[in-house]
Amino acid sequence: MHSRHFLLGRRNAQLSPEERTMLEAAISEVRLVEARETIVNAGEALSTSTLLLTGFMGRYMDDRAGHRQMVAMHLPGDFVDLHAFPLQHLDHDVATLTPCEIATVPHDRLTAITERAPHLGRMLWFSTLLDAAMHREWVFRLGRLDAEGRMAHFLLESWLRMRTVGIAQGPEFRLPLTQADYGEICGLTTVHVSRTLSSMRKKGLADVRDGVVRLIDLAALIRAGEFNPDYLYLHDGAVTP
Amino acid sequence: MHSRHFLLGRRNAQLSPEERTMLEAAISEVRLVEARETIVNAGEALSTSTLLLTGFMGRYMDDRAGHRQMVAMHLPGDFVDLHAFPLQHLDHDVATLTPCEIATVPHDRLTAITERAPHLGRMLWFSTLLDAAMHREWVFRLGRLDAEGRMAHFLLESWLRMRTVGIAQGPEFRLPLTQADYGEICGLTTVHVSRTLSSMRKKGLADVRDGVVRLIDLAALIRAGEFNPDYLYLHDGAVTP
DNA sequence: CGCGCACTTGAGTCATTTCAAAGAGGGTGG
DNA sequence: CCACCCTCTTTGAAATGACTCAAGTGCGCG
Structure with a gap:
């Protein structure tokens, strides 16, 4: 197959x-x-x-x-x-x-x-x-970031991961999660996810709706989510030959 | 040695x-x-x-x-x-x-x-x-528990782990952490750790001071921390023979 | 058409943070 | 030996971020 x-x-x-x-x-x-x-x-x-x-x-x-x-x-x-x-x-x-x-x-x-x-x-x-x-x-995300930072961090993580397996390319990609899912991921209530996403939309950070994520201001997202992609080990993957 | x-x-x-x-x-x-x-x-x-x-x-x-x-x-x-x-x-x-x-x-x-x-x-x-x-x-602890629950959960986890390696026995054991350490573990400020610990002391849940933990009301701690020790795999450890 | 589900919005409350100050203890140098 | 200075802890008061409760919208689907 x-x-x-x-x-x-x-x-x-x-x-x-x-x-x-x-x-x-x-x-x-x-x-x-x-x-x-x-x-x-x-x-x-x-x-x-x-x-x-x-x-x-x-x-x-x-x-x-x-x-x-x-x-x-x-x-x-x-x-x-x-x-x-x-x-x-x-x-x-x-x-x-x-x-x-x-x-x-x-x-x-x-x-x-x-x-x-x-x-x-x-x-x-x-x-x-x-x-x-x-x-x-x-753990870091939940322990140290506020609602907006958590969302930003998660969106960036997902984007990079999806790019490495080829199911995302540009800054707009399909991520079929409901706001309740985001809440279960980021330790927030559904209501607060809704408020946070609409605030991020208003500020021009990202637009998340209908299962589609559009990352608009990458620099601001990285700042808000204190995001450093090293932990994804994207350029590693070998142990000893 | x-x-x-x-x-x-x-x-x-x-x-x-x-x-x-x-x-x-x-x-x-x-x-x-x-x-x-x-x-x-x-x-x-x-x-x-x-x-x-x-x-x-x-x-x-x-x-x-x-x-x-x-x-x-x-x-x-x-x-x-x-x-x-x-x-x-x-x-x-x-x-x-x-x-x-x-x-x-x-x-x-x-x-x-x-x-x-x-x-x-x-x-x-x-x-x-x-x-x-x-x-x-x-992740669960930070995402779903409040300050008291996080402390209770961490104390129970530490207690069980220390018992399995023989450096704790009864419900009183030495754990040389400052309140700032507890804050860095539980995603709380030092100030709030202080308040949380004193509230737990007042309620008769546990007494944490001077690097010594005394677990007083185990049942209440387990409830507050929603603690289930299965994840420590205490009775496992074998893969295939 | 109507129901269920996802989302939005508002108002009030509560948990936790921030800022500030002060006490307690231990160790060190004068 | 005392004075001082750490670090750790406690407490208070005000600010804020997130939650709860509640109502209402929009949409897709049976």
Whole structure:
């Protein structure tokens, strides 16, 4: 399948063709999932991990009142719950935001990869560390930025990530999130997301509406979000050869 | 050195004696570092990682105004910047909170471990995933909890972690942090940390002072911090045999 | 047509910050 | 040995950012 090969391993730029083939061969199944469906519940035992081929997914933790905090958003090419391989079960839920095409990879095949292809194994490790680096940035975002800064930071992060996998080019791109989603990402209420976005629109920073993001004043967004893209390791991706 | 062997690998309960020996043999140097010293700056190229033997360390990201957000705290037995092995440089600073005894592990020896001992390699991977799980919990804490909840959550997390490495037993334990540290952890100002702690004292939840934490009403703390310890994977730690 | 969902807007409240000042303790140098 | 100066902590008062509650708009879809 063309699109599958196209996306696979996109996130880890340093894979050789043989490694890509090996990873692709580890897929046991590809299927479609509807929007807003939970595909993994926190705590359940897992013997497979999920590679996202098309669509958007999120990882969530719930508070007692049922309010959700998103702890990660995933794009095509992401190994959404690769950490379930070493961890065996997850501390959060995984759900689709949009309709998604996902590939299933059994853990025993990953074990074989770490044994037969140590470099590819380290690239998988690298991929989970990218998630961790993003988690840290989310901690920073929530701990130190105000509503506008959080939104700006998240929009910039998403834009760069989407550019690296080729689903965004210019400063206008499709990001099919509702304001409630933004609230779950940025630790804000829906109401306050609405106010924040309209203020950013008024100030000429960015225009977010109808699932489309238009970044208008990049310099101001970078300033507001105190954004430094180093944590995305965009020009790295190799461990040892 | 007795204490070294005692601590090494404590975090990853499932290491065999041979694996412990192998990890210990990877240490090239042990040294002492004073309190409040930065041992790694964000962005610098790294060819070694650091194992914390005694003392407390933190990982930090700075905002433009120079305010810091702590993104992780480390205890004896933690591989503080193991992720520098695949990543090659870090997106945050690493600094001591107290005087620390640290062991240096060159990355080429870690490469050898992943090649010669895949299971130990996966345990190292597991260890970085524990950090990621804690990062997620910190995202949740900052995104969904109020000041009292954040403090309660952090105190409980620290208590459980310290119990698993044997440096805390009962509900009273030494945690040598200032209120400014708590602020950098919980995304609060020092002033508000002071108010929050005194309110928790008044309510009989916990008594934090002079670097000593006394957890008084565990049930209430768990409720306030919406605390569920599953993310610490305390009863896990094995991948595949 | 009407219902549900996403978004907007307003008014009032509350949590946290900011600014300011002062106390408590520990260590150091005169 | 005392005076002084750190750093850490506490407290007060005012300002502000975000939340809650509430009502209302616009839109797509059955």
